[in-house]
Amino acid sequence: MSKRFEVIEHTADVGIAAYGSDLKKAFANAAYALFSLMVDLKHVGDNLDREVEVTAENHEDLLVAWLNELIYLFEVESILFKRFRIDELTETKLKARCYGEKVDPVRHKIRVGVKAATYHMLKVEKDNGFRVQVLFDI
């Protein structure tokens, strides 16, 4: 399988670049990257699911809104997500079903708390498939 994402260096914070043969896959991989920063997803199950719907002005803002929605769900419901099925993705709307598990402090060692997706270095690029990039505030 080709590379799903990579971590980007930044002095105060951490970013990710995620890849996909289509935009849906790239957005799903960005979400996967977000939770990979937080925890080793090997140890996370997928018995719980949540539907997520976000809207924004364009693809870039949609990426931020999508990831911020997942951060919100993590903080409020303590769910770690590992699998993302994006059902709809237009210029201004994303609809997805996300699968994961509630945090179990014994099995899940949370490495870092990601508190927001920012607009810095934000990119959605088409280049032999898609590459999306976002920086997190942690």
Add this chain to the structure above:
Amino acid sequence: MPRWEGTLKKIDDYRWEIPQSYKAGMRVPGLIYADEAMLEHIREDQTPEQVANVACLPGIVARSLAMPDIHWGYGFPIGGVAATRIEDGVISPGGVGYDINCGVRLLRTNLMQEDVSPKIEELISELYRAIPSGVGSQGRLRLDQKEIEKVLLMGARWAVEKGYGEARDLEVTEANGSMPGGDPQCVSTKAKQRGGPQLGTLGAGNHFLEVQAVEEIYEPAIAAVMGIERVGQVLLLIHTGSRGFGHQVCTDHLVTMGAAVQRYGIHLPDRQLACAPVKSPEGKDYFAAMVCAANYAWTNRQCITHWARECFVKVFGQSQRELGLEMVYDVTHNIAKMEDYQVDGKRLSLCIHRKGATRAFPAGHPEVPAIYAEIGQPVLIPGDMGRYSYILVGTQRAMEETFGSTCHGAGRVQSRTAAKRSQRGVDVARRLAQRGIIVKAGSMASLAEEASEAYKDVAAVVEVTHNAGISRKVAKARPLGVVKG
């Protein structure tokens, strides 16, 4: 990131100007407080460009300022101060930051290092147990919607009325821990949901609780007014903010500000400077929500203070009074405040953005608590974990030059991932233990990220603000034990 090769005009050994002519759109010059050695570091990435970008904000006056602990942030640099006219200027959430009212609180005690050292492990364990920390930690408070709204309006006063602390604590908190102008209606349900369970928690990242001993006193008479009398005296430093609540407020309002930029035809060199006129509905809504987050953060520090006092009482078997567990001060370093200043001979009402910068009011200023009227406002500068922290006071020169502001801390020089690569959390803990510093952390990875090597030396930062005259060194403390999120 490429090195910044722009123009810096030396004004004196501690002041470097980015001329207004450096780039089109700058409305005022930039000014960086730094010594020559620091400047090399600052030039290593695009931080000075961010100082120049902030100078493009509509309504900015005097200069776009950068404190010596400046580092690269989102849009605004961290360690930046920007004053915009309320009348026709803008307010920007990026100029405050995600962690609204992240700040520092200092308590003094009657204890000496020799009293505490034998019990330091017990004390740190007790603090670690009593004050929830780490990612996703939930507090001991359970508040319904109505109570949360009271917190957002009343701030630390809510906590004191509930029995968490004393009325005196509020007198020595910036804005008395209760900033006016908040409106819970301007806060999203999401923010309230995130914030509710997290009140009374330390969080993760660079937040900490530190038991310290005074190492050096530079100004004994001033320190004595703060209750800091001897080398070896034990202090407690609390560094935390508004948790997920503040982050959600910032996230929500960055979206509305993005639209406002278009509506008001504001041209910005970087979209993370998103802003709206202070007097516009978007600007007013953000400010009202930001005040709620600031009040949340003061309540958070107030509750933590109360539990920390209980830990000291338990471990040392003396009453709070006997232990002399009094607050020295509480300052915020991520906020926007409406303040009046004299600029070019004119009195102006301004919106002061302090992002990673601390208010530093001089003696006699009406907002300085009565007990500090003669010495000026205490300024608390935490260093990185395991090094040392400083206590300063504000000066008149800060009023004239920096809108009553100074630095806020050490400033990162190494990325979190680089810090983790170069050291492991267990090694960091062991090295600190060898120097007699006990650390309890929720996650070993977070410990490695906060290793001293990842930060500028706070001593150098403080030295610049002292020598530049925008604050004055009073005392220095070093850690005995640390609780990290």
